[in-house]
Structure formats: structure tokens, C-alpha cells
Amino acid sequence: MANRQPIMLSAPDYRQACYLKSSPSLAQCPPDQGYEVAFAGRSNAGKSSALNALTESAKLARTSKTPGRTQMLNFFELDEYRRLVDLPGYGYAKVPEAMKKKWQHHLDEYLSARESLCGMVLLMDIRHPLKDFDLGLLQWADQCGLPTHVLLTKADKLKYGAAQKVLMNVRTQCNSMELVTVQCFSSLKKTGTSELIKQLNSWFCAPLPQQVIAGDETSSDEQTAESFDSGND
Numbered sequence: 001m002a003n004r005q006p007i008m009l010s011a012p013d014y015r016q017a018c019y020l021k022s023s024p025s026l027a028q029c030p031p032d033q034g035y036e037v038a039f040a041g042r043s044n045a046g047k048s049s050a051l052n053a054l055t056e057s058a059k060l061a062r063t064s065k066t067p068g069r070t071q072m073l074n075f076f077e078l079d080e081y082r083r084l085v086d087l088p089g090y091g092y093a094k095v096p097e098a099m100k101k102k103w104q105h106h107l108d109e110y111l112s113a114r115e116s117l118c119g120m121v122l123l124m125d126i127r128h129p130l131k132d133f134d135l136g137l138l139q140w141a142d143q144c145g146l147p148t149h150v151l152l153t154k155a156d157k158l159k160y161g162a163a164q165k166v167l168m169n170v171r172t173q174c175n176s177m178e179l180v181t182v183q184c185f186s187s188l189k190k191t192g193t194s195e196l197i198k199q200l201n202s203w204f205c206a207p208l209p210q211q212v213i214a215g216d217e218t219s220s221d222e223q224t225a226e227s228f229d230s231g232n233d
């Protein structure tokens, strides 16, 4: 009989992150095994910069900015069990409506069906928090039981007191959502990195159940979740 002891994982070294692949749809994602944390947010929210700050590398963001990859799910491997995913930024004003719908569909499909997804980091510019799409995504994630950590990015753009005020405000607005946590972050000043790492570690270090991988026909299609309401951005 197969050994079903969970795998005990120690904290990943985020500096080890390396580019794995870019996928235009769920079907082309890497095998759905281990743990994955997705970084989501409007374009320009500071996603690439935050991934750079976290991994202490300038390489990752460049990878995500490669033409054609901005609309894809970009996967970065931390080790054999764990990955970070840079999701396509939403809210590109210049993109035609039909294309927005297509991205939305892939994003929705990924977020609903991905079993290895153990948490989401949602980035919002501290000067423009909780836009419609952010709220829709937060509420959807909370309903699905997907823990979400909000980064209020570019905190250096505000004075300390003003940043704390926004932080309190956003926390209050997220109060009813049990699985949501919020912090300030600045890639420029490198503030908030250790708080982010602490949160990521709490997701990534959960004992990993042994998974039946090869030839398991029942594992992939069972999970369904309601689609989140994107609002109009």
C-alpha cells in the first residue's frame, strides 16, 4: 500500500525562485501538484516590483514583461513542491473588450479549478485601494475559502500616518471576510517584505498531503467554484 504520510516542508528560500513557464490557459499550466501562491492585481499595482523585492532578483519581473507574457500566467518555481504565479494584470485600459473577456475567462478558470492554489496575494496601490474588481476578487476568494493577503503597495508615496490610516480603513472594510489579511508594502523602500514572507510561509509550510498523481482520473474535474463578479473596471 502507498505511503500516505504528509510531506513536512520547511520555509522556502524565495531567492531561489526561477522562471518555470508561461501558460495562456489552465490546460497549459504546470502539473497541479504541491502548493502555489498567485499574485493578482490591476496592471501597474506593483506586482512585478513586489515579486522582485520578495525574491531579491530583477530577473523575474523582466520575464513577466517579455512581450506576449503579460497576458499569461507566469510560473516561478521555488522548489520541487512550491511555485509563485504572476497573474495577468487586470484593467488594461487600452485592451479591446473581447480580449479583456478572454483574460478574465482564463483567470477565472485558473482561480476556480487550481487545486494547488493555497493562497493569493492581492496588490493594490495604497492611493487607490479596493476598486470594483479588487473587491469582487476578494469576496469571491473569501467565499471559496481561498486565503488572501492584501499588499497596499507604494506605501512610500504616503506619509507614515496617512498610510496607517488607509491600512486601518481597508482592514475595516475587509472585516467581514475572515480569510483576508492586509499590510502596507513598498518595493522601493523594501518595507513590508518580512511580513509578506511570514504570511507566505504560513501557507507554504502546511503539511503537504501525498498526492496520487499518475493515472488518477478522478482528481482534476471535481472541484467547482462560483465565478467571481468582476464588476466593470
Ligand SMILES: Nc1nc2c(ncn2[C@@H]2O[C@H](COP(=O)(O)OP(=O)(O)O)[C@@H](O)[C@H]2O)c(=O)[nH]1
Binding pocket: 041, 042, 043, 044, 045, 046, 047, 048, 049, 050, 089, 153, 154, 155, 156, 157, 185, 186, 187, 188, 189
Ligand atoms: N514609489 C514606488 N513606486 C513603485 C513601487 N512599486 C512599483 N512602483 C512603480 O510602479 C510602476 C508599476 O510597477 P510594476 O511592478 O511594473 O507593476 P505591475 O504592472 O503590477 O507589474 C513602475 O513604474 C514601478 O517603478 C513602490 O513600492 N514605490
Ligand SMILES: [Mg+2]
Binding pocket: 047, 048, 049, 064, 065, 089
Ligand atoms: Mg508586471
